[in-house]
Amino acid sequence: MSVDTLTISKPVLVGILGLGTVGGGTAEVLQKNSVEIARRAGRSIEIVAASVRDINKKRPAVLDNVKLTLDSNEIVDDPNIDIVLELIGGTELAKDLVLRAIENGKHIVTANKALIALHGNEIFAAAQRKGVTVAFEAAVAGGIPIIKAIREGLAGNQIEWLAGIINGTGNFILTEMRDKGRDFEDVLKEAQQLGYAEADPTFDVEGIDAAHKLTILASIAFGVPLQFEKVYTEGISNITSEDVEYASELGYRIKHLGIARRVDSGLEMRVHPTLIPHRRLIANVDGVMNAVLVRADAVGSTLYYGPGAGAQPTASAVVADLVDVVRALTTDPGNRVPHLAFQPDAIQDIEMLSINEAETAFYLRMQVRDQAGVLADITRLFADQNISIEAIVQKEQKDDQGCVPLVILTHNVLESNMIAAIEKIENLSSVTGKVIRIRLETLG
Ligand code: HSE
Numbered sequence: 190m191s192v193d194t195l196t197i198s199k200p201v202l203v204g205i206l207g208l209g210t211v212g213g214g215t216a217e218v219l220q221k222n223s224v225e226i227a228r229r230a231g232r233s234i235e236i237v238a239a240s241v242r243d244i245n246k247k248r249p250a251v252l253d254n255v256k257l258t259l260d261s262n263e264i265v266d267d268p269n270i271d272i273v274l275e276l277i278g279g280t281e282l283a284k285d286l287v288l289r290a291i292e293n294g295k296h297i298v299t300a301n302k303a304l305i306a307l308h309g310n311e312i313f314a315a316a317q318r319k320g321v322t323v324a325f326e327a328a329v330a331g332g333i334p335i336i337k338a339i340r341e342g343l344a345g346n347q348i349e350w351l352a353g354i355i356n357g358t359g360n361f362i363l364t365e366m367r368d369k370g371r372d373f374e375d376v377l378k379e380a381q382q383l384g385y386a387e388a389d390p391t392f393d394v395e396g397i398d399a400a401h402k403l404t405i406l407a408s409i410a411f412g413v414p415l416q417f418e419k420v421y422t423e424g425i426s427n428i429t430s431e432d433v434e435y436a437s438e439l440g441y442r443i444k445h446l447g448i449a450r451r452v453d454s455g456l457e458m459r460v461h462p463t464l465i466p467h468r469r470l471i472a473n474v475d476g477v478m479n480a481v482l483v484r485a486d487a488v489g490s491t492l493y494y495g496p497g498a499g500a501q502p503t504a505s506a507v508v509a510d511l512v513d514v515v516r517a518l519t520t521d522p523g524n525r526v527p528h529l530a531f532q533p534d535a536i537q538d539i540e541m542l543s544i545n546e547a548e549t550a551f552y553l554r555m556q557v558r559d560q561a562g563v564l565a566d567i568t569r570l571f572a573d574q575n576i577s578i579e580a581i582v583q584k585e586q587k588d589d590q591g592c593v594p595l596v597i598l599t600h601n602v603l604e605s606n607m608i609a610a611i612e613k614i615e616n617l618s619s620v621t622g623k624v625i626r627i628r629l630e631t632l633g
Pocket of ligand 1: 328330331355356357358359385386387393398497498499
């Protein structure tokens with residue numbers, strides 16, 4: 190097919206639900222790279238209509254020829270539209286519109302991680318019945334083609350585990366706290382101004398956004414149904430600059446990781462702050478950047494790095510999905526890449542393990558009286574729970590009760606054993622306040 194033939198074939202028509210930053214970025218990328226995109230897709234791709242909340246809002250010139258409407262149903266019901274790009278966000282309205290578009294035989298491209306994590310099983314089943322595709326590369330880690338890498342590039346492997354920095358806002362906050370000693374609230378405000386944070390920033394800092402993304406990654410890595418409700422989720426709002434500093438002195442960085450790991454007894458899915466050795470490449474992923482480390486049996490470890498948010502990086506993933514969908518328009522639906530990497534009838538229910546069943550090492554910090562026998566009491570309680578200690582550091586600075594910080598690193602231990610030990614340690618008269626605990630992964 191020559192470039193001339195491409196220019197005369199009928200363009201593929203796209204309608205957008207919700208025309209914000211990503212919609213504008215997508216229109217810019219489609220225009221800027223139109224020739225390259227048409228050469229790859231085999232046809233040109235044109236945005237013809239978009240639903241918006243405010244028709245009169247000033248928009249970039251690239252959207253001048255896009256018909257605007259206040260009624261999203263006009264987009265999903267328009268018989269001329271081949272692909273609906275869902276950028277409305279949220280889960281309820283987006284789900285209704287996506288299901289209606291699928292019923293109307295339209296293919297979907299979405300950047301909506303919450304929609305896929307919460308309602309993906311139902312949406313993919315509906316899409317399969319209608320023989321249409323729902324593409325969602327932009328839902329995880331912004332511009333990094335991580336869905337394609339796991340779903341297609343690693344298809345010959347058994348995946349053992351993956352660990353990702355998959356929330357740019359959280360990573361930006363932890364990086365600024367470490368590098369500039371800034372406090373949490375101050376950095377969060379800046380992330381909101383820069384447009385990285387979710388509409389509700391607690392989704393970023395409490396790990397919900399990362400849990401949405403981890404749900405999707407775990408599903409395509411292990412061939413399990415999407416199960417957001419099974420992800421253990423802990424945020425970063427309790428991380429103090431003290432812990433960031435002590436971790437650093439011990440050779441670790443604190444990162445907010447999403448981890449999915451296949452073990453003999455089932456599958457762990459957890460999002461929590463994690464100490465990782467500073468020499469690991471992923472420990473050096475800073476600012477708003479994202480990275481996902483995947484350990485698979487044949488290839489070993491592979492690391493995927495890039496911008497996790499922003500208009501053009503997210504548009505890069507959206508346009509790649511549009512190209513994929515255009516290429517697949519003329520293929521037999523049964524022969525397309527399955528939505529969740531595994532054939533729908535081969536998706537398996539693997540037991541999801543609770544956090545109590547996870548095995549990790551720990552960083553612990555507690556305030557203790559500086560007197561004889563304190564360490565002996567604490568180490569005895571650890572021994573009772575079969576917990577082996579890797580390192581102990583006692584700091585010098587005394588608080589107003591005359592207590593000093595004690596920092597302990599442990600070897601791998603079952604979470605339930607650690608909880609039991611901490612409960613007893615907190616009851617010792619020589620220990621004041623709560624024991625701070627942060628999980629530690631060597632990712633080796
Ligand atoms: N709020 C998200 C983040 C945006 O900070 O990573 C991209 O999903």
